[in-house]
Structure formats: structure tokens, C-alpha cells
Amino acid sequence: MSTSLPPLRSAYDLERVLEFEFVRATENAALQAIHWLGRGEKELADGAACSAIYGVFDILDIRGEVVIGEGIKDNAPGIFVGEHLGTWRDGSPRFNIALDPIDGTNNIAKGLPNSISVIAAAQIPDGAPSAMKSIPSFYSHKIAYGPAVKKALEGRGDRCFLDMPLGEVITFVAEALGKRARDLVVSTMDRPRHHDIVEQIRRSGAALRMVTDGDIAAAVAPSMSESNC
Numbered sequence: 001m002s003t004s005l006p007p008l009r010s011a012y013d014l015e016r017v018l019e020f021e022f023v024r025a026t027e028n029a030a031l032q033a034i035h036w037l038g039r040g041e042k043e044l045a046d047g048a049a050c051s052a053i054y055g056v057f058d059i060l061d062i063r064g065e066v067v068i069g070e071g072i073k074d075n076a077p078g079i080f081v082g083e084h085l086g087t088w089r090d091g092s093p094r095f096n097i098a099l100d101p102i103d104g105t106n107n108i109a110k111g112l113p114n115s116i117s118v119i120a121a122a123q124i125p126d127g128a129p130s131a132m133k134s135i136p137s138f139y140s141h142k143i144a145y146g147p148a149v150k151k152a153l154e155g156r157g158d159r160c161f162l163d164m165p166l167g168e169v170i171t172f173v174a175e176a177l178g179k180r181a182r183d184l185v186v187s188t189m190d191r192p193r194h195h196d197i198v199e200q201i202r203r204s205g206a207a208l209r210m211v212t213d214g215d216i217a218a219a220v221a222p223s224m225s226e227s228n229c
Contacts, residue, residue, distance in 0.1 A: 066085065
């Protein structure tokens, strides 16, 4: 049995319907993975989350192709790039999908917080080959900030900070939030390759929070009003 999409009046209607299905998939993944919390079995937790996501997509009436997935880097259980998700019935809407059933499997295994199940998707326009790019890279230069900083950036005609020295970024963010640099908490992965980033953060006067695993949860934090990071 498949979950057929109801009659839709617009792309917005389609987006609303699928949002709930994607949320259901990630919720199911989290509920299955929690059984392995603190049990030292990160691959079993990952496998349980993958099965939960498959269970939702197997009855969802779309033609979805995974363009960004997990499992290649460490041969763990995963939903792989190139896999088809959904019923793939003729006429069903086409989607490119990026997902990670669990980002932060080490945290699950150790009984720690900040693991998260994530899905992003983009509908492929009629006649277009794709809507998202599959980029074969395990590491990337990225930065996350909240809505107040986004608004301040747009006010000066910028879109992101990637070419700006980190010290200047921290100063700009502090001004956008009406704070001092020393009032900010900046998070980065605890990796040897981030030594220079750590030094720049400390020189700025901002507090530093090192993340051992699960950087997606850390990237979401600045957009949450109750977060202190």
C-alpha cells in the first residue's frame, strides 16, 4: 500500500504534505535509534534508523533519488547515494534527497546528547535533470548563524561569511545581536585540523564550545532562541 498524495493546488500544498512525511521519517528514526542509546553499538543504532526511514519512504508516492547520503565513508549501515526512495510510480513528483539517518552515531553509542536525524529534499522541475548537486567531499568549510545575523547580512548586501576572516565574522555577529564578542559562544568540531580556527575564536574573546561528534545539531543551534551557542 502506498501513501498517495491528495489533490494539490500548488507546489506549496505539495511541500506542506511532504514536510509532515519527512518529519515522520526522522521521528521514527530517532525513536528506533533511542533503543541503542548508551549501548556501545553505533552501527546497530544506525541500522535501526535506516530501517525506520525506509519504512516511511516505501509507501510515500514520490520518485526520490538520494544525492547526498551516508555509509560510504566508514562502510557503516546507511542509505546510499543513488538509492531510490518512494514508490516511483509514473507521474509521481521527482525529488533529490539528502539525508543522514543519524548524525552523531558515536554520541548514541556513548549515551551522549546531540545526535540528530535529518532529511533535506528539493523537487526536480519538469525537464530538469536534478535539483541538488551530489558533491563527493567528506569535509567542507561551513558556517551557521541565526535569523538576526542573516537579516543583518542581507541589509548590507551579503549572503555569507565564507570569505571573511573569522575574527571579523565574530565581531559582525556580536554587533548584529547587540552583544560583545565575549558574550558569544562559538562552536566547532574538536579536530586537529581546526587548530587555527580554535586560535582565532580564542583571540576574539568569544567562548568556545568543542563538539566531538554531531555537527549538524551544532549548526542548528544558532537558529534556536533557547540555545546558548
